[in-house]
Amino acid sequence: MSSSSVLIQFLNGLAGASSLFMVAAGLSLIFGVTRVVNFAHGSLYMLGMYLAVWLAERVGFWAAVPLAAVAVGVIGALAEISVLRRIYKAPELLQLLATFALLLLIKDFALWAWGPEDMLGPRAPGFTGAVEIAGGAFPQYDLLLIILGPVVLGFLYLVLKKTRWGILVRAATEDREMAGALGVNQRWLFTGVFALGALLAGLGGALQIPREPASLNIDLSVISDAFVVVVIGGLGSIPGAFLAALLIAEAKAFCIGLGYSQATLVIEFVIMAAVLVVRPWGLLGRMPVLARPGTAEPPFARPSLRLRWTLAIVAAALALLPVVSGGYTLVLLTDMLIFALFAASLHFIMGPGGMYSFGHAAYFGLGAYAAGMLVLREKFPMELALALAPFAAGFAALVFGWFCVRLSGVYSAMLTLAFAQIAWSAVFQWDALTGGSNGMVGVWPAPWLSSKPAYYFLTLLVCASGIIFLWRMIYSPFGHALRAARDSPLRAEASGIDVRATQWEAFAIAGLAAGVAGALYAFSKGSISPEALGIQRSVDGLVMVMLGGIQTLSGPVWGAALFTWLQDAAARNVDYWRAATGIVILALVLVLPRGVGSLLQARQ
Amino acid sequence: MLELRRLNAGYGRAQVLFDFELALGAGEVVALLGRNGAGKSTALKTVMGLLQAVSGEVRFENKSIKNLPSYQIARHGLGYVPEERRIFADLTIAENLEVGRRPPRDGAPHWTPEKLFDLFPNLGRMQARRGGHMSGGEQQMLAIARTLMGNPSAILLDEPFEGLAPLIVESVAATIRELKREGLSVLLCEQNLRYARLVADRVCIIEKGRLCHAGSMSELDTNPSLLQRYLSV
Ligand SMILES: Nc1ncnc2c1ncn2[C@@H]1O[C@H](COP(=O)(O)OP(=O)(O)OP(=O)(O)O)[C@@H](O)[C@H]1O
Ligand SMILES: [Mg+2]
Numbered sequence: 001m002s003s004s005s006v007l008i009q010f011l012n013g014l015a016g017a018s019s020l021f022m023v024a025a026g027l028s029l030i031f032g033v034t035r036v037v038n039f040a041h042g043s044l045y046m047l048g049m050y051l052a053v054w055l056a057e058r059v060g061f062w063a064a065v066p067l068a069a070v071a072v073g074v075i076g077a078l079a080e081i082s083v084l085r086r087i088y089k090a091p092e093l094l095q096l097l098a099t100f101a102l103l104l105l106i107k108d109f110a111l112w113a114w115g116p117e118d119m120l121g122p123r124a125p126g127f128t129g130a131v132e133i134a135g136g137a138f139p140q141y142d143l144l145l146i147i148l149g150p151v152v153l154g155f156l157y158l159v160l161k162k163t164r165w166g167i168l169v170r171a172a173t174e175d176r177e178m179a180g181a182l183g184v185n186q187r188w189l190f191t192g193v194f195a196l197g198a199l200l201a202g203l204g205g206a207l208q209i210p211r212e213p214a215s216l217n218i219d220l221s222v223i224s225d226a227f228v229v230v231v232i233g234g235l236g237s238i239p240g241a242f243l244a245a246l247l248i249a250e251a252k253a254f255c256i257g258l259g260y261s262q263a264t265l266v267i268e269f270v271i272m273a274a275v276l277v278v279r280p281w282g283l284l285g286r287m288p289v290l291a292r293p294g295t296a297e298p299p300f301a302r303p304s305l306r307l308r309w310t311l312a313i314v315a316a317a318l319a320l321l322p323v324v325s326g327g328y329t330l331v332l333l334t335d336m337l338i339f340a341l342f343a344a345s346l347h348f349i350m351g352p353g354g355m356y357s358f359g360h361a362a363y364f365g366l367g368a369y370a371a372g373m374l375v376l377r378e379k380f381p382m383e384l385a386l387a388l389a390p391f392a393a394g395f396a397a398l399v400f401g402w403f404c405v406r407l408s409g410v411y412s413a414m415l416t417l418a419f420a421q422i423a424w425s426a427v428f429q430w431d432a433l434t435g436g437s438n439g440m441v442g443v444w445p446a447p448w449l450s451s452k453p454a455y456y457f458l459t460l461l462v463c464a465s466g467i468i469f470l471w472r473m474i475y476s477p478f479g480h481a482l483r484a485a486r487d488s489p490l491r492a493e494a495s496g497i498d499v500r501a502t503q504w505e506a507f508a509i510a511g512l513a514a515g516v517a518g519a520l521y522a523f524s525k526g527s528i529s530p531e532a533l534g535i536q537r538s539v540d541g542l543v544m545v546m547l548g549g550i551q552t553l554s555g556p557v558w559g560a561a562l563f564t565w566l567q568d569a570a571a572r573n574v575d576y577w578r579a580a581t582g583i584v585i586l587a588l589v590l591v592l593p594r595g596v597g598s599l600l601q602a603r604q
Numbered sequence: 605m606l607e608l609r610r611l612n613a614g615y616g617r618a619q620v621l622f623d624f625e626l627a628l629g630a631g632e633v634v635a636l637l638g639r640n641g642a643g644k645s646t647a648l649k650t651v652m653g654l655l656q657a658v659s660g661e662v663r664f665e666n667k668s669i670k671n672l673p674s675y676q677i678a679r680h681g682l683g684y685v686p687e688e689r690r691i692f693a694d695l696t697i698a699e700n701l702e703v704g705r706r707p708p709r710d711g712a713p714h715w716t717p718e719k720l721f722d723l724f725p726n727l728g729r730m731q732a733r734r735g736g737h738m739s740g741g742e743q744q745m746l747a748i749a750r751t752l753m754g755n756p757s758a759i760l761l762d763e764p765f766e767g768l769a770p771l772i773v774e775s776v777a778a779t780i781r782e783l784k785r786e787g788l789s790v791l792l793c794e795q796n797l798r799y800a801r802l803v804a805d806r807v808c809i810i811e812k813g814r815l816c817h818a819g820s821m822s823e824l825d826t827n828p829s830l831l832q833r834y835l836s837v
Contacts (some may be wrong), residue, residue: 178675179703181674181678
C-alpha cells in the first residue's frame with residue numbers, strides 16, 4: 001500500500017468513526033445514569049436514518065438532519081416515560097428484555113412506515129464533491145463527518161462539565177440515591193439523559209444517509225458495533241467510546257483497504273480480546289461498582305412426583321400420537337419438541353447459570369448449517385452429520401463463552417448479541433460456503449427417517465433425552481457449582497469452585513444442546529436459511545423462556561410448546577409478528593415478570 | 605418540627621425498627637444514641653425515604669412525609685448527611701456543592717458557597733479539588749456543606765464525628781453549634797456519649813430498634829444506671 005492510500009484509508013476510518021461514536025456515546029451516557037443497557041439504541045439510529053431520508057425529500061437535507069435527530073430524541077423521551085421508568089428497580093434481565101422489545105417494535109414500525117425496500121438518501125448539498133488529498137480523491141462530506149465527531153465530543157464535554165444539568169448527570173451516575181436525598185428529581189434527569197442519548201443516536205444515523213441507504217437491518221448491525229465499542233472503550237466513558245470507535249473504524253477501514261473485507265468481522269474480535277485481556281473493563285472504563293445486592297434465587301425444587309408423572313404421561317401420549325393424528329399435527333409437534341430443547345438450553349444458561357444469552361440462535365443456526373454443510377458438501381451420511389453438527393455449535397459456544405464469562409452482567413449480555421450478529425453476517429456474506437441469503441436446500445434425512453412419523457419419533461427421542469440430560473445436569477454437582485457461582489461468586493470461589501471454568505462449561509453445554517436442536521430442525525425442514533440464526537430466533541427463545549418463567553425447571557418446555565403453537569396459529573394472520581412479540585415481551589415484563597407459570601403457582 | 609410515631613421499618617423481611625418514636629423540636633439539637641446495629645442509621649434512612657416504612661407516621665413541619673420520594677423530602681427542607689458521607693468522588697468540591705443547591709426557602713437560613721467557605725475555610729481553599737482526593741475530615745465538612753446548600757430547616761447527621769482526629773471533632777462540633785445558632789434543628793446519631801455531649805441539648809436512646817429513653821443531657825449525667833443499661837461506656 002502506498003503512503004497516500006494509507007492516508008486515504010486512515011481518513012476513511014475517521015469518517016466511519018464519527019457516527020459510531022455518536023451511537024456509542026449515547027448508549028454509554030444512558031447506561032451511566034440509568035444503569036440500563038438500551039438494546040434499542042441501534043433502532044434509534046435506524047429511525048434517525050429513515051426520518052432523515054423521509055424529511056430530506058420535504059424540507060431539504062440540512063434541515064432534515066437536525067429535525068430527524070430531535071425527533072428521535074423526543075421518541076426516546078417518550079419511550080423512557082412510557083416503558084423504562086417503570087422498570088428501573090426491576091432485575092437487570094427484565095430491563096434488557098424490555099429494551100429488546102422496543103427494538104422489535106421500532107423495526108416493525110419502520111417496516112410499516114417505509115416498507116421493506118432500502119431507502120436511498122440524498123447527497124448533502126454543498127458537500128457533493130471530492131477534495132484531492134495526497135493524490136487521491138476524498139469525499140468532502142466525509143471530511144465534514146471527520147470534523148463532526150470531535151465537535152460532538154467537545155459539545156458533550158462542555159455540557160457535562162459546565163452546565164448544572166451536566167453536573168447533576170455526573171452526580172447521579174456516581175450515586176443516584178444520594179443525589180435524590182439532596183433534592184435532585186431523578187425522573188426528569190433520567191428522561192433528559194435518555195432523550196439526549198437518543199438524539200445522539202438519531203444524529204449519527206441522520207448524518208449517515210449520504211453514505212449508505214436506510215435499511216431495516218441497520219439496527220442490529222449498529223447496536224452490535226456499538227456494543228463492541230463500549231465494551232472496548234469502557235461502558236459509561238464517553239472519551240472511551242470515542243477512542244474505541246476510532247480504533248474499530250480504523251481497523252475496519254484498513255481491512256477493506258487491504259482487500260480483506262471478510263476480515264472486518266474477525267478484527268473486532270481480535271481487538272476486543274486483546275483489550276479484555278489487558279483491561280477487563282475497557283480502555284477508559286472503571287471496574288463496575290458492585291451490582292445491586294444479589295437476590296439469591298430460590299433453588300429449583302426437585303421435580304415433584306406429580307411433575308414427573310405429568311411428564312411421563314405427556315411423553316407416552318406423544319409417543320402414541322402418530323397412531324391417531326395426521327401429518328400436519330406431527331409437523332407442528334416436531335417443531336415444538338425442537339424448540340423445547342432449544343428453550344431448555346437457553347434456560348440452562350439463564351436460569352441455573354444466571355448468565356445472559358441474547359444471541360442464542362447463533363448456536364441453533366450453526367448446528368443447522370453444520371448439518372447442512374456436512375451432508376451437502378462433505379457427502380456425510382445424515383446420521384453422522386446429525387451427530388457431528390452440534391459440535392460446531394458447541395465449539396462456537398466455547399469461543400464466544402470465553403469472552404462472556406470474563407465479563408459481568410450487562411457486558412456479557414451485550415457481547416452475546418454482538419456475537420450472534422457477527423455469526424449471522426458471516427453466514428450471510430459467505431456465499432460460497434453457506435449459500436448466502438438463499439441458504440441451502442436439499443438437506444433431507446436418511447430414507448428410513450424420511451416419513452413424517454419416523455422423523456417425529458427421532459425428534460421425540462433426541463429432544464427428550466437432551467432435555468432430561470440438561471435437567472440431570474442441574475441437579476448434579478456441576479449444577480450445584482453453577483448455581484453457587486450465580487448466587488455468590490466470591491463464596492463459590494472460596495469453596496474451591498472455579499467460577500469461570502464452570503460457567504464456560506455451561507455455555508458450551510448449552511451451545512451443544514442448541515446445536516442438536518438446530519441440526520434436527522435443518523433435517524425436518526429440508527432447507528436452511530440465515531433466519532435460522534437471525535435475531536428473531538434468539539428473541540423467540542427468550543420469549544419461550546420468559547413465558548414459562550425462568551425460575552422453573554419445566555417452564556421452557558411449556559413456554560416453547562405454547563409459543564410454537566401461538567406462532568403457528570397466529571403468525572399467518574398477523575402482519576407484524578415482530579411487533580406482536582415485542583408487545584408480548586413488554587406485557588410479560590411489566591405485568592407478569594415471573595412467567596405464566598407463576599399465575600398457576602399463585603393460585604395454589 | 606420532626607416527629608416519628610410508632611414507626612416500623614427494615615430491610616425486606618428483616619425488621620429493624622419497632623414502633624420507634626422520636627421528636628425533634630425547632631432549633632433543638634438532639635442526639636440519638638445507641639450501640640452498633642441498634643437501628644440509628646435505619647431510622648434516618650426511613651425518615652429520608654431511602655427505606656420504606658411499613659407502618660407508622662413521619663411528620664415534618666406538620667406535614668406527613670412518610671414514604672415520599674427522597675427528593676421531595678429534601679425539598680421540604682430536611683437535609684441528610686449519611687454515615688458514609690457519600691461525596692461524589694468524580695466531582696470537584698464546587699460541583700459537589702452545586703448538586704446540593706436549591707432555591708432559598710422561607711424560614712430557613714439561605715446558604716451560598718461563599719458563606720459556606722467562611723464556615724469551612726478549608727473547603728474554600730481547594731474548590732477545584734475532586735471529592736475523591738480529600739481527607740476524611742474534609743469529606744465530612746463537604747458533606748455537611750453540600751446538604752446546607754439545600755437551605756434546610758433541619759438536618760440529620762449520621763455519626764458526623766466517626767473517624768475524625770480530635771482537633772477536627774472540635775471544629776465539626778463548633779460548626780454544629782453554629783448551625784443551631786442560625787436556627788437549624790439538628791438530629792444526630794452517635795454511639796459515643798462524649799461526642800454527643802459536645803453539642804446535644806437532649807438525648808434519645810435506641811436499643812434493638814425501640815426507643816427506650818428520652819430526656820435532657822443533664823438528666824443522663826445524674827442517672828448513670830441508664831448509661832450502663834443502654835450504652836457501652
Ligand atoms: N442494607 C441492609 N440490609 C439488611 N440489614 C441491614 C442493612 N443495613 C443494616 N442492617 C441491619 O439493620 C440493623 C440496624 O442497622 P443500622 O445501620 O441502623 O445500625 P446503627 O445503629 O446505625 O449502627 P452503627 O452504629 O454501626 O452505624 C443491624 O442489625 C444491621 O445488621
Ligand atoms: Mg449507622
